[in-house]
Each structure stands twice: as structure tokens, then as C-alpha cells.
Amino acid sequence: MPKEKIVFFCQSCGAESSKWMGQCPACKEWNTLVEEIVSAKKGSKVVRTETRAKVTKLKDIESAEEQRITTQITELDRVLGGGIVPGSMVLVGGDPGIGKSTLLLQVCRNLAASNQNILYVSGEESLQQIKIRAERIGEFSDNLSLLCETNLEVVGEIVGKERPKVVVIDSIQTMYNENVASAPGSVSQVRESTGSLLQLAKGLGIAVFVIGHVTKEGVVAGPRVLEHMVDTVLYFEGDRHAAYRILRGVKNRFGSTNEIGVFEMRSEGLEEVENPSEFMLGGKPEGASGSVVACSMEGSRPILLEVQALVCHSNFGIPRRTAAGTDFNRVNLLMAVLEKRVGLQMGNCDAYVNIAGGIKMNEPAIDLGIILALVSSYKNRPIDEKTICFGEVGLSGEVRAVNMAEQRILEAKKLGFTTCIVPEVSKASLHKIEGIQIIGVKNVKEAIDKMV
Ligand code: TYD
Numbered sequence: 011m012p013k014e015k016i017v018f019f020c021q022s023c024g025a026e027s028s029k030w031m032g033q034c035p036a037c038k039e040w041n042t043l044v045e046e047i048v049s050a051k052k053g054s055k056v057v058r059t060e061t062r063a064k065v066t067k068l069k070d071i072e073s074a075e076e077q078r079i080t081t082q083i084t085e086l087d088r089v090l091g092g093g094i095v096p097g098s099m100v101l102v103g104g105d106p107g108i109g110k111s112t113l114l115l116q117v118c119r120n121l122a123a124s125n126q127n128i129l130y131v132s133g134e135e136s137l138q139q140i141k142i143r144a145e146r147i148g149e150f151s152d153n154l155s156l157l158c159e160t161n162l163e164v165v166g167e168i169v170g171k172e173r174p175k176v177v178v179i180d181s182i183q184t185m186y187n188e189n190v191a192s193a194p195g196s197v198s199q200v201r202e203s204t205g206s207l208l209q210l211a212k213g214l215g216i217a218v219f220v221i222g223h224v225t226k227e228g229v230v231a232g233p234r235v236l237e238h239m240v241d242t243v244l245y246f247e248g249d250r251h252a253a254y255r256i257l258r259g260v261k262n263r264f265g266s267t268n269e270i271g272v273f274e275m276r277s278e279g280l281e282e283v284e285n286p287s288e289f290m291l292g293g294k295p296e297g298a299s300g301s302v303v304a305c306s307m308e309g310s311r312p313i314l315l316e317v318q319a320l321v322c323h324s325n326f327g328i329p330r331r332t333a334a335g336t337d338f339n340r341v342n343l344l345m346a347v348l349e350k351r352v353g354l355q356m357g358n359c360d361a362y363v364n365i366a367g368g369i370k371m372n373e374p375a376i377d378l379g380i381i382l383a384l385v386s387s388y389k390n391r392p393i394d395e396k397t398i399c400f401g402e403v404g405l406s407g408e409v410r411a412v413n414m415a416e417q418r419i420l421e422a423k424k425l426g427f428t429t430c431i432v433p434e435v436s437k438a439s440l441h442k443i444e445g446i447q448i449i450g451v452k453n454v455k456e457a458i459d460k461m462v
């Protein structure tokens with residue numbers, strides 16, 4: 011019998027400790043250490059007479075044409091960097107009920123339809139429940155196999171026998187490894203399970219999709235370690251009550267990160283949204299103060315969005331400030347810039363900033379949008395509806411250059427906007443674009459004078 015030992019794991023960052031502590035010494039979170047039983051590893055003796063590992067020169071490695079399997083869902087392919095790479099491991103995280111199982115079942119459906127052997131392993135739902143979901147989505151081909159199993163050894167055996175092209179593991183938190191004593195979903199279980207799936211993926215060249223639930227703080231429940239192990243991490247986000255969902259690439263060894271895919275949840279599954287800007291601007295009020303259209307680059311794609319602000323007199327000593335969809339501290343900073351560099355007395359005002367549509371945007375290029383929305387609401391003067399703006403705002407109130415200005419302007423033109431407020435520095439490098447007026451601004455004051 012191997013000896014069992016008790017270890018405490020932080021459920022937030024995966025740090026290990028031999029005794030319980032109120033605060034995790036690694037990530038400084040409180041009350042996250044949980045007791046887990048780990049069987050001590052048998053002392054394995056490493057006997058090496060000759061090493062089989064060989065050093066190879068980079069120039070001697072043949073560059074294999076990287077073949078990708080397309081999921082036939084353009085939005086997903088883009089986030090993956092052009093399709094599924096065989097032998098890769100993709101983690102799909104998101105809140106419960108956001109649509110992870112639905113998305114991956116649709117992926118399975120498309121892949122199976124193109125004559126590839128696919129295995130969907132569910133540890134959460136019964137075969138009947140998956141069938142009900144599949145019936146909502148549509149016709150399925152015969153190449154899709156389902157398995158309800160939580161024991162990873164059994165999964166491994168079946169995968170070895172069936173040799174599917176793609177395996178989907180519906181929730182890593184339900185899987186367990188018999189060699190680990192702690193409960194499914196605990197840090198050591200999830201880590202071990204991911205490790206054995208990784209071996210399966212790399213060993214047999216099978217692409218593995220792993221679904222992971224996230225905690226309310228927005229990290230994959232339990233271990234951050236999981237993110238280091240897998241090749242690609244995708245997060246599914248969006249308001250569960252709203253129809254659209256955003257799939258965001260957070261890490262990608264085979265493509266660029268920051269790409270997003272936009273979907274809409276319909277009664278017959280997830281539908282791609284081809285023009286997200288149009289979608290985001292739907293329902294924008296006309297002639298209202300405190301609303302302005304800004305542009306943010308998400309990976310290679312510009313997205314127009316509406317920044318809303320409401321500034322009103324505060325009835326209490328300490329003004330209330332909230333920011334939905336953007337960084338709260340950034341909003342506070344921009345308000346300080348307005349106070350000091352433009353001379354607006356915002357110290358006794360409540361301010362609420364919102365990115366309409368519930369999407370989260372943290373690119374500094376929307377700074378100018380936030381500033382203009384705040385001032386527009388403060389002065390109660392609407393901003394011209396056919397105008398968009400973008401630019402990063404510095405602490406001295408200067409408007410700094412942003413990248414890919416031209417793409418942003420072209421996107422605005424496509425949606426019928428006629429004026430663009432851009433950083434003066436970016437304007438210099440721009441070609442003339444027909445049908446749209448480009449106004450360069452050096453600082454916040456200039457932008458406000460021109461617009462509000
Ligand atoms: P699901 O994929 O089960 O979420 P997750 O696996 O991330 O927990 O999605 C569940 C939600 O999606 C559920 O509230 C019902 C809704 N839904 C639709 O609106 N249309 C559909 O066609 C399907 C399959 C689900």
C-alpha cells in the first residue's frame with residue numbers, strides 16, 4: 011500500500027502547502043486552501059545507462075505542412091487560429107449554462123458530417139439528455155459516438171481502441187483518476203486528469219477539447235495550472251440572459267490570442283454572428299446625451315460598440331462610481347484626467363459607465379469614447395450620431411496613438427458613419443478614405459471642444 015499524505019491545495023491558484031492557512035501564500039486569496047489526500051508516489055528509481063533522447067539541430071527538422079481540421083464554424087475557426095490542430099488540447103471555460111456543451115456538440119456534428127470519427131465523452135449528462143439536445147440542434151451523422159463515463163482510465167482505453175480524430179471531454183471537473191485519492195473536481199484530480207488526457211492527445215495525435223467550469227471570479231474552477239498545460243484556452247462569456255455569447259481566445263500556441271467569436275443562442279443551438287458591430291450597436295438611442303460609439307480591436311477584427319455614461323449630482327459625501335464592461339480603475343483615472351486637465355468638477359458627481367450589450371472591452375483605445383461619453387452626460391449635450399472615436403488617453407490628457415487605425419475607420423465607414431475622431435499622431439500615417447471625415451485630436455480638451 012502506498013502511503014497516503016494530506017496536502018492542502020489552494021483552489022484558486024493550485025499552490026500546495028503542508029499545513030492549513032487562512033490565506034494562500036502564493037495568490038493571497040483568503041479561505042481557499044482545501045485538504046486533499048494524495049498517495050505518496052512510489053520511489054521510482056531512475057536507472058539510465060544510455061539516454062534515448064537526442065539533440066536535434068533546428069535546420070534538420072523538416073517543416074511539416076501544418077494540417078488543420080476545420081470545424082465549419084467560421085467564428086470558432088478564427089479563434090482557434092484557422093481550425094483544430096491534430097494532437098492539440100483545447101480548454102473551453104465558461105459559466106454554467108452559457109452554452110459550452112451546445113457549442114462542442116455542434117462542432118462534433120460538423121466534424122462527424124465530414125466523415126471523421128468523433129467521440130463525445132460526457133460525465134455530466136446521460137445519453138438521453140444529450141439526445142434531447144442533439145434533436146434541438148439538428149441532423150447528426152453516424153460517425154459521432156457518445157460515451158457516458160467519468161473514469162479516465164476507461165476513457166483512455168476506449169480512445170485507444172476507437173482512435174477518434176477528435177475527443178470532447180464534457181467537464182474536466184467530473185473526471186477522475188483512480189490513482190488520486192481526492193474527490194473529482196479537486197485541484198489534484200483536475201491536474202492529474204488533464205495530464206493523462208494530454209498524454210493521450212500528444213501520444214495518439216488526437217485533438218482533445220476539454221470543458222471546464224469557471225468560478226465566480228472568472229477563472230477555471232480550481233487550478234490555474236490547467237491553463238499552463240493545455241495548448242489553447244478559450245473562454246465563453248456573455249450574459250446568460252442576453253442572447254449573444256462571446257468566445258475569447260486567452261492563450262493559443264497555434265495562433266493569435268485576443269481573437270473573439272460572436273454567437274447568438276437560438277432555440278436550435280448557437281448561430282454565428284457575422285457582423286458583430288451591427289449587433290452591438292443595435293438599439294442605440296438617438297439624440298441621447300452620454301452615448302458615443304467607440305471602436306475596439308479584438309484580435310484582427312475591429313468592433314464598434316456604444317459607450318454609455320450617466321453623470322449626475324451625488325447626494326452623499328462619497329460619490330458612487332460603477333463601470334460595467336470595462337475596467338473600473340480606468341474609469342476613475344479618466345475622471346481624474348477630466349477634473350485636472352479639463353477643469354470639470356466631477357468630484358461631487360456619481361458616474362456610471364457601461365459598454366452597451368454586456369460585452370467586456372479593455373482595450374485602451376476606448377478611453378476617448380469613455381471621456382466623451384462622460385463629458386456628454388455631464389454637459390447634457392448629445393454627440394453627433396454619425397461619429398465614432400478611438401484613442402488612448404494619457405495622464406496629461408494627451409490622446410495617444412493606437413494601432414490599426416485604418417481598419418477601424420473602414421469598419422466605421424462600412425456601417426455608415428461619416429466622422430472619425432482619431433489621435434493626431436495616427437492621422438499622419440493614414441491614407442485618405444473616401445466618404446469619411448477624419449479629425450485628428452492632440453488632447454482631450456481638443457476632442458471635447460470639437461465634439462461636445
Ligand atoms: P449548455 O450548452 O448546456 O451550457 P453549459 O454546457 O455551458 O453549461 O447550454 C445551456 C443553455 O443553452 C440552456 O439554458 C438552454 C440553452 N439552449 C438554447 O437556448 N438553445 C439550444 O438549442 C440549446 C441546445 C440550448
Ligand code: MG
Pocket residue numbers: 110111112134180
Ligand atoms: Mg454542459
